[in-house]
Amino acid sequence: xxxxxxxxTAPKHMERLLAEELVQLGAGEVSELLGGVAFxxxxxxxxRACLWSRVANRVLLPLAQFSAPTADALYTGVQSIPWDExxxxxxxxxxxxxxxxxxxxxxxxxxxxxxxxxxxxFRSRQGIRPSVALERPAIRVNLYLSHDQATVxxxxxxxxxxxxxxxxxxxxxxxxxxxxxxxxxxxxxPELASRGVPLLDPMCGSGTLLIEGAMMAADIAPGLxxxxxxxxxxxxxDPGVWxxxxxxxxxxxxxxxxxxxxxxxxxxxxxAARTGRENLAQAGLTGRIDIRNSDMARxxxxxxxxxxxxxxxxxxxxRLGRESDLTVLYSQxxxxxxxxxxxxxxxxxxxxxxxxxxxxxxxRKIHTLYNGAIECKLLHFEISPEFYVENRRFPAPLAAESxxxxxxxxxxxxxxxxxxxxxxxxxxxxxxxxLYDADLxxxxxxxxxxxxxxxxxxxxxxxxxxxxxxxRAKVRLREAxxxxxxxxxxxxxxxxxxxxxxxxxxxxxxxxxxxxTFFEVAEGGCRFLVNLEDYLDTGLFLDHRLTRRMLGEIAxxxxxxxxxxxxxxxxxxxxxxxxxxTTSVDLSKTYFEWAKRNMALNGFRGPEHRFIQADCMxxxxxxxxxxxxxxxxLDPPSHSSSKRMTGTLDLQxxxxxxxxxxxxxxxxxxxxxxxxxxxxxxxxxKALSGLEVEDISRATLPKDxxxxxxxxxxxxxxxxxx
Numbered sequence: 001x002x003x004x005x006x007x008x009t010a011p012k013h014m015e016r017l018l019a020e021e022l023v024q025l026g027a028g029e030v031s032e033l034l035g036g037v038a039f040x041x042x043x044x045x046x047x048r049a050c051l052w053s054r055v056a057n058r059v060l061l062p063l064a065q066f067s068a069p070t071a072d073a074l075y076t077g078v079q080s081i082p083w084d085e086x087x088x089x090x091x092x093x094x095x096x097x098x099x100x101x102x103x104x105x106x107x108x109x110x111x112x113x114x115x116x117x118x119x120x121x122f123r124s125r126q127g128i129r130p131s132v133a134l135e136r137p138a139i140r141v142n143l144y145l146s147h148d149q150a151t152v153x154x155x156x157x158x159x160x161x162x163x164x165x166x167x168x169x170x171x172x173x174x175x176x177x178x179x180x181x182x183x184x185x186x187x188x189x190p191e192l193a194s195r196g197v198p199l200l201d202p203m204c205g206s207g208t209l210l211i212e213g214a215m216m217a218a219d220i221a222p223g224l225x226x227x228x229x230x231x232x233x234x235x236x237x238d239p240g241v242w243x244x245x246x247x248x249x250x251x252x253x254x255x256x257x258x259x260x261x262x263x264x265x266x267x268x269x270x271x272a273a274r275t276g277r278e279n280l281a282q283a284g285l286t287g288r289i290d291i292r293n294s295d296m297a298r299x300x301x302x303x304x305x306x307x308x309x310x311x312x313x314x315x316x317x318x319r320l321g322r323e324s325d326l327t328v329l330y331s332q333x334x335x336x337x338x339x340x341x342x343x344x345x346x347x348x349x350x351x352x353x354x355x356x357x358x359x360x361x362x363x364r365k366i367h368t369l370y371n372g373a374i375e376c377k378l379l380h381f382e383i384s385p386e387f388y389v390e391n392r393r394f395p396a397p398l399a400a401e402s403x404x405x406x407x408x409x410x411x412x413x414x415x416x417x418x419x420x421x422x423x424x425x426x427x428x429x430x431x432x433x434x435l436y437d438a439d440l441x442x443x444x445x446x447x448x449x450x451x452x453x454x455x456x457x458x459x460x461x462x463x464x465x466x467x468x469x470x471x472r473a474k475v476r477l478r479e480a481x482x483x484x485x486x487x488x489x490x491x492x493x494x495x496x497x498x499x500x501x502x503x504x505x506x507x508x509x510x511x512x513x514x515x516x517t518f519f520e521v522a523e524g525g526c527r528f529l530v531n532l533e534d535y536l537d538t539g540l541f542l543d544h545r546l547t548r549r550m551l552g553e554i555a556x557x558x559x560x561x562x563x564x565x566x567x568x569x570x571x572x573x574x575x576x577x578x579x580x581x582t583t584s585v586d587l588s589k590t591y592f593e594w595a596k597r598n599m600a601l602n603g604f605r606g607p608e609h610r611f612i613q614a615d616c617m618x619x620x621x622x623x624x625x626x627x628x629x630x631x632x633x634l635d636p637p638s639h640s641s642s643k644r645m646t647g648t649l650d651l652q653x654x655x656x657x658x659x660x661x662x663x664x665x666x667x668x669x670x671x672x673x674x675x676x677x678x679x680x681x682x683x684x685x686k687a688l689s690g691l692e693v694e695d696i697s698r699a700t701l702p703k704d705x706x707x708x709x710x711x712x713x714x715x716x717x718x719x720x721x722x
Contacts, residue, residue, distance in 0.1 A: 003028070006046050007153065008056045009036040012370045014182050016453045017055050025049055031603075044241045047231070050157050051223040051245055054181035054216070057160050060142050060153035068150035069103050071113050077150055078117035086154060089122055091233050092133035096155065099145040114143050114152070138233030158230030165225030166211060166283035168275060174205060175313055175349075177222070179371060180212040186367050186378055187311055187347035193217035196261045198308035202299035202336070204265030207276030207291055209311055211283050214263050218256035218288075221249040225283070257288065262308075266292040266299050296333065300340055307343035316351040327358045334359035337383055346381040353377045353489055363491040367454055377489065394459075394497035395474060397482035407479035410443045414487055421704055432521050432530075433704040434542055438462060443480050448542060450530060452521040455490055458532050459497045496532040520601070524549055526572050527601045529594065539567040539594060543711045544635070547675060547700045551633055552577030554671065558630035561585070561665060563616045568595025570633045571609070572602050581608040583629070587615050617649070620661040628667040634659065638678040651678055656687035663691055663719065672717040675700075679710050692718045 006027075010018040015032045022030050025048050027039035041049070050059050063086075066077035087093060095118075097111035104110050118141070119129040140155040162178040175183075184190075189199065199213045215222055224246070231237045267273045273293035280286050301308065314330060337346055338361070350356050351374050356363075363379040370376065398407075417435050425433055435457075436447040444462040449455065459481070464473045485495060518529040523545065530538045551560070551570050556578035562571045565584035568591075574582050582604075584595050592613045599609055612619065616636070636658060640649040651658075655676075662672055685693055694716045698709070705711045 003040045003042060004046070005038065005040055005062060006049070006156075007033070007036055007038050007060045007062060007151075008049060008053065009058045009060065010056050011035075011179065011182075013368050013453065014055050014178070017182055017185050018053070021053055021055060022049060025052055043236075043238060044245070046156060047238075047242055047245055050161065050229060050231075051221045051249060053161060054212070054222050055178045055185070056157075057162065057178065058142070058155055058157045059161070060155055062151055062153045064150075064152045066150055067148060068145060069148040071104055071109070074104055074110060074145070074150055075113050075117045078114050078152060079121050081152060083118050083121055084125065086235055087130065087139040087233060088235070089126055089128045089130045091138035092131045093118065093139040093141060094132060094134055094137040095141045095143060097143040097145065099143075100147075102145045102148045104145060104148075110143060110145055114141060136228050140230045154230065154234065156229070156231045156234075158228055158232075161223065163226070164222050164283075165227070166279050167206070167208070168278045168282060175208045175371065177208060177212060179369065180208045181216070181222070182369055183209065183311060183313075183347060183349050183378055184213050184216060186369075187309060187345065187380065189213055189309055189311070190216050192309050192345070193261055195306075196259075197306045198262040198264070198301070198304045200263075200299060200301065200308060200310045201265040201312050202296040202310065202333070203312050203314050204267050204276055204291060205269075205272050205313070207265055207279050207289070209313065210263055210265045210276070210289050210291065211279060211285060213311070214260060214285055214289055215283070217263070218253065218260045220253045220256060224249050224253065260288055262304060263288070264290045264292070264299075266294045266296065268293070268295045296329075296336060299336070301344065307341075308345075310337070310341060310344055310346040311349075312347075313349040314355075316355065326352075326355055330355045330358035331360065334361050337361060337381065341383045344383045346383060348379045348381070349376060350379060351376045362485075365493050366489065366491040380491070394481060394495070395478050397485055397492075398475070398478040399482060400486065403479045403482060404475075406440075406442060406476065407483055410440055410480055411483045411487060413439050414447070414483060418487065424703055430523070430545070430704075432523060432540065432542055433702070435704070437705070437708050439707065443476055445477075445480055447484060448538075449488070450519065450521050450532065450538070452519050455488065455494060456519060456532055457484060457488060457490060457495045458538055459484065459495060460536075461497070461499045463499055498536060524552065524573065524576075526569075526576050528567070528569055528572070528598055529601065540569055541566075541677075543677075543702060543705050544569075544675065544700070545702045547673065547714060548573040550700065551631065551673065555579040555631055559583075559628075559667070561627075561629040561632045561662075563620075563632065563634045563662060564636045565595055566591050566635070568598045568611075570635070571595065572598050572604065574631065574633075575599065575604040575609060576602060579631075581610070583610045583612065583627075585612045585614055585616050585619055587613065589613060617654075617658060617661065620658075620665065627665065628670070629665050630667050630670045632662050632665060632670065632672045633675075634662050634672060635675045638676065638681075651676055652681060655681075656684050659688060659691070659717065663717065666719055668719070670718070673714065674717055675712060675714040677712045681713050683713075683715065688717075690720050692720055 008018055012035060015037055019030050019032050019037045022037055022039050026045045027041045029040040031038050046059055064081050068074040068077055095111040095114045097107040099105055099107045099110050123129045140158055142153045142155045144151045162176045164177050193216060201209050204210055265276060270293045273291055276291040280289055351371060356379055361381050364382055365380040367378040368375060369378055414436055421433060421435060431451040433449060435449050438444045446460040448458040450458060461477060517533060518531050521528055521530055528540050530540050532538050548570055552573035555574035558579055559581045560574040560579045562584045565571060565586045568584050571582040571584045586592055592611060596611055636651055638651045659674055666672060696716050697714045700714045701709055
């Protein structure tokens with residue numbers, strides 16, 4: 001079968017889970033989008049994604065993409081698609097539409113234009129038009145209109161894939177099935193289930209978490225019960241391939257049920273428990289899962305030989321009335337976890353994160369997920385008193401009742417910065433920024449917020465001078481860490497802490513750890529990998545955000561050289577800005593490979609993007625290397641004395657020679673951007689005669705660094721007379 005491009009959609013913050021799932025299902029060229037994942041696959045793999053995806057909403061086959069700034073342009077674009085290749089006049093169809101930031105802004109109106117274009121094409125060619133059916137049409141057409149660009153697709157799923165086919169009437173506000181699956185995946189249930197450990201939901205409602213958990217553990221395809229699919233009425237549907245997939249799924253189910261681990265739920269609401277048992281019957285799991293009408297306090301794990309996973313979505317107002325009732329309920333859950341479930345893992349899904357404080361436990365990890373439009377938190381716990389001692393990467397944070405008056409001032413400043421910079425970051429689309437930078441001298445920290453699939457906080461303590469009492473400094477650190485965890489609503493494993501000591505002349509920063517853990521973040525429409533634990537710096541210099549943007553803007557149609565390229569972030573911006581070529585030079589093998597990964601992450605893999613592992617000064621002075629570049633970015637370290645270098649680099653001493661060597665690589669009318677972070681740096685203009693040197697430090701200073709204008713220096717340099 002030929003490979004085609006497909007798009008699978010998913011709720012916000014579930015894109016990473018969907019991408020991993022699609023790779024396991026055999027998809028290729030998988031890339032995350034906002035609200036979905038694009039991938040290349042055969043039709044068989046697309047069918048497999050429909051049948052087996054636990055987190056997707058829909059699987060779409062794009063038919064056309066075109067500009068649609070007006071309703072007429074939308075109509076014309078839809079009419080260019082040969083619809084009779086996909087269905088006939090005897091088939092019914094429906095149109096779904098989602099529009100964002102487009103001149104055609106009304107989704108219902110846009111859907112009507114698509115419907116009219118399809119119907120008119122059939123009428124003009126065959127004298128008759130197909131009928132429209134809103135419920136279970138033979139063909140469902142999907143229009144996605146973003147920034148006046150239209151994507152028209154066939155919806156192979158037909159209706160949302162979260163509709164597995166086992167749910168009866170349910171109870172109020174039940175979890176969607178794919179959200180329940182995401183909760184279990186984030187909690188690590190598939191791996192735990194493979195070891196035969198039990199699963200328990202002490203407030204199970206209609207049993208969605210339990211059923212989804214059983215389907216994962218027993219290798220049951222989530223779509224096996226469905227009888228309606230969007231591709232069944234499609235003219236290019238391959239029924240033979242589909243039947244083979246169904247037979248294989250049925251065989252896997254029979255094998256999997258034989259090895260199902262213990263799964264139990266209870267709920268004190270008798271109607272909820274009855275509904276749960278009805279759903280079990282619909283799913284074919286009666287006798288495989290035990291749902292009881294009992295109070296949470298009776299959900300005791302003693303009868304099980306192995307510690308397991310407790311996962312639950314407690315009520316948050318629908319089934320209990322007063323706030324005080326909810327507080328008591330959450331407190332009881334926390335007490336039960338501490339007293340009865342030692343050695344267990346727990347995952348608690350909260351629509352009201354404030355109620356989570358009533359649990360009386362500190363989460364080791366927090367994920368953000370959405371239940372419809374409601375932002376929710378999934379809190380992960382290890383019910384073991386030794387956990388935090390063994391795994392903490394920083395001193396124990398102080399609880400609120402143990403903090404002094406200074407901590408209140410720090411909390412107020414952090415809260416103020418979060419409100420002010422948070423508003424700015426949302427307006428500007430900035431997801432990684434400096435939240436606090438020693439604003440209060442006694443709390444000398446830099447606090448950086450990184451936001452990707454979840455939020456991470458990078459805290460650097462500026463080493464206290466010798467006249468500061470070390471014990472008092474440690475108390476302030478513990479106070480600050482407690483405040484940060486509390487105000488930012490993050491778990492301890494989302495906080496990364498380091499001490500930033502003054503770098504002595506000629507000294508190299510050392511590696512902190514060797515976890516090799518990378519997180520993906522976005523900036524300016526580009527994607528980057530950051531490492532928050534292994535090195536002093538994370539791989540993305542946040543103070544250079546505007547400098548990178550400027551490079552991207554001037555790189556269009558240019559050949560760009562990135563010297564001391566570090567993790568290649570400037571090269572990514574240049575390539576994204578339309579550079580004809582990029583050349584990234586750095587001596588470090590670690591950064592050399594990191595830069596390659598960042599470029600590949602953004603789709604830049606061709607021969608026009610070169611990577612050279614070399615000492616930059618030696619490379620610049622090599623005889624016979626005659627390339628010229630339109631744009632050069634030169635951002636050297638303050639000092640460097642790598643074992644692979646023949647000498648040492650002292651930036652204040654060596655910068656005239658370095659700049660002149662780089663300037664010799666400039667094409668006529670080219671520009672050199674020179675930047676550094678040496679606070680006492682003074683540029684030697686006399687030694688740079690013949691070059692036009694313009695200080696642009698203030699213009700490249702981002703808003704989140706305005707309170708620290710000495711964070712970096714930056715100049716625009718040109719050949720004189722150009």
